[in-house]
Amino acid sequence: MRRIFLILLIPAFLAPLWADNVDAQQIIQKFAQKETEFRELWEKYTYTQRVEFQVLSRTGAVRERRLMEIEVYFTNDGKRQTRVLSDRGELRSVGVSKEDISDAVGLQPFVLTTEELPQYDIEYDGEEEVDELSTYVFKVEPRKIEKKKRYFQGKIWVDQQDLQIVMSRGKAVPDYRDNKFPEFETRREQIDGNHWFPTWTKAEDVLVFDNGNDVHVRQFITYENFKKFEVGTSIKYGKVEGKPEDKPEEKPDQPEKKPE
Numbered sequence: 001m002r003r004i005f006l007i008l009l010i011p012a013f014l015a016p017l018w019a020d021n022v023d024a025q026q027i028i029q030k031f032a033q034k035e036t037e038f039r040e041l042w043e044k045y046t047y048t049q050r051v052e053f054q055v056l057s058r059t060g061a062v063r064e065r066r067l068m069e070i071e072v073y074f075t076n077d078g079k080r081q082t083r084v085l086s087d088r089g090e091l092r093s094v095g096v097s098k099e100d101i102s103d104a105v106g107l108q109p110f111v112l113t114t115e116e117l118p119q120y121d122i123e124y125d126g127e128e129e130v131d132e133l134s135t136y137v138f139k140v141e142p143r144k145i146e147k148k149k150r151y152f153q154g155k156i157w158v159d160q161q162d163l164q165i166v167m168s169r170g171k172a173v174p175d176y177r178d179n180k181f182p183e184f185e186t187r188r189e190q191i192d193g194n195h196w197f198p199t200w201t202k203a204e205d206v207l208v209f210d211n212g213n214d215v216h217v218r219q220f221i222t223y224e225n226f227k228k229f230e231v232g233t234s235i236k237y238g239k240v241e242g243k244p245e246d247k248p249e250e251k252p253d254q255p256e257k258k259p260e
Contacts, residue, residue: 035165094215166187170183182218
């Protein structure tokens, strides 16, 4: 969907909504700048993610579970990398694909920077209280889906004082024939006293596949052990389960979700 007001000659994602007495253009520009600053800071932090995938029965009971611990760390030469520290359990009804992992690390903690604004249509959707915070709400949709790229589609809640995203709710797109993705919600908290870091994500959905099968899935992600990387500092990394600590190995890509 593409919203362009030809008469005004400005894209919809920067269009002010005078009827609501809210200058959406100014808010979007300001929070995108704040998000740009946060992205730059975020990329200087190490942290761990605990990701739990569940398959539920018709009554909502957990019948399959897989638990992964993922670490974002810096190598000795200062490169930021991701590795799996541990991987327990098994899902038999669906598989965990490489897109699931990349979404958990990169897209579900959604950040919308100035550089990324042109990729999305953004529509003001009012104001709302979230955990005692006054927020602006925006609908977000990708303007164009490019091959091999992942996008966010849903809503974001922007704190009116700090002009940063404090909550996002939606899903990663696009879906594929044998690889479907659940709707999720991510919450942020102030970690350094100034910036809102993602700390918790929950996803729950019934995935309907092209062959008519459906699978009820749930996912939890927690973000912990935030440490800012500084030149000259030493950060002790977690031990990779079952492997020597100084020679971590990458796990092979998991198969896509293909229901049995």
